[in-house]
Amino acid sequence: MTTEHDWITTTVTADLLRGALDTERTEQGLLPHRLPARARAQNTDGQLAMAESHPSGVRLVFRTRATRVELDALRTRRSYVGVPERPAGVYDLLVDGRLAAQGSVDGGNVVVVDMTTGTDEHRPGPAGTVRFEPLPEGDKDVEIWLPHNETTELIALRTDAPVEPARHPGRKVWLHHGSSISHGSDAASPTGIWPATAAALGDVELVNLGLAGSALLDPFTARALRDTPADFISLKIGINLVNLDLMRSRAFGPAVHGFLDTVREGHPTTPLLVVSPILCPIHEDTPGPCAPDVEGLREGRLRFVAMGDPAERASGKLTLNVIRDELSRIVRERAADDPHLHYLDGRELYGEADFAELPLPDDLHPDATTHRRIGERFAKLVFGDDGPFAREV
Known part of the structure; x- marks a missing residue:
């Protein structure tokens, strides 16, 4: 003993x-x-x-x-x-x-x-x-x-x-940035967060810059991504900008361009994937901010509600559908001069059919089972034989 x-x-x-x-x-x-x-x-x-x-x-x-x-x-x-x-x-x-x-x-x-x-x-x-x-x-x-x-x-x-x-395994490094969902909110354990699941299935080394409530196109985060060695980079953009009602459409497009420009300063030809938000019904067409449901808190339940008004889209407020359209456009236009830039609609990772089967327990974050599904889908769509990262190897 x-x-x-x-x-x-x-x-x-x-x-x-x-x-x-x-x-x-x-x-x-x-x-x-x-x-x-x-x-x-x-x-x-x-x-x-x-x-x-x-x-x-x-x-x-x-x-x-x-x-x-x-x-x-x-x-x-x-x-x-x-x-x-x-x-x-x-x-x-x-x-x-x-x-x-x-x-x-x-x-x-x-x-x-x-x-x-x-x-x-x-x-x-x-x-x-x-x-x-x-x-x-x-x-x-x-x-x-x-x-x-x-x-x-x-x-x-x-x-x-x-x-x-330990000896370095020699696997390629995947650098990922995203919101609380990428951070792992409501996952059961650290290897159960969806990026860890995707990394294991894709046989890559994960560096996870999923930052809960903080995927906000901050320039210092872009510089951190720029300066971090990586073989693949993915950026999941959108939900936190709506949650916080942080910017309007006029600012969003230039901010995305600036973020991508900074990352490209350190990774000019690295395969780079822009991922739009997964389905989140409370914010699909309703702007933020997002706030805890006070009545739910009084009953001991944590749920989130959208505080904006769909009519406010006309004044430039962001919703998830607005963001998806804009990200798709930006990537499509930039890809003409950047063949290593790719786009993935987040609803391919978690969409309406998934929500009907596995609803978001607090109306914002996926549960442990859904983290597994998102990770498996990402691995297949991105690291799989026909995925953008696999094609770049």
Whole structure:
């Protein structure tokens, strides 16, 4: 039996991580970031600061003979007044690419949010430990995918055998940017978010810049994409611009062009796919902003409603159908000079028939089963034999 003295403690460093664009050394440990320091310095929005600190798609990867693994971590999670507590964030452990175990940490910080007043309260808590045992004997590559929906400071990795950084698998790198759906909202675990499903089926290495509530054509996000090495890039654009009622049609087209121009500065010939929003009935023809349903909150249910008026489209307010038409036009016109630029209508990933079978539980985000379906569809349509990324290889 392994005793306390048999454990080998490894300080978590950046060379053990994949999927993060930056790391920050904190008082507790190592905090992965999905936006670089320069972008974070230019951001003043708390929602984006939270979203980029959630390690969606980030994983610890190492090679070891260990059969027991422990990870100390400090989580920071959100709790919403009047809404049932969300399950603890999940850590997925993969052995040689296959899901072998899952776990969570206790304790941690809690940010209590009152969506009716827009206020929040920070309640500190202790670090916790997630344990995995027994793992198979012999040398193996181990991946620990961090919770996609909790800020996670990594403190220490303990094993009963030495660890070393895993050899790079040699797979091509897929860089993806999108909204909370790409971030993984309402997925059951980090390898269950749709980009992780698509990456596994497409046999590519994922770098996920899905940023909940924050896919807003920010120039600093475009520069982060520009400066990140990638073999394939996809940009899922639209839903957050409607959610926040952030801009009008006059600004939208030039902003998309500017975003694409910046990405192309660093990736002039990389296959680049623009993806329009999946079906979301509350915003198909009704502008934002989007807000929680107050009556639903009083009943302990979280649902979202569109606060705009369809008539406001005439004044330039954006809806999902307006955005799809504009994105299709922009890509079609740019593709005349950019043969590596492609377009995918998001309703091919989740459309009316899917909504009838698997409705969005809160009228905005897909559930775990739907994440799986979207990931499978994306892999087939984009990485499959006739897909735009496959044709570019």
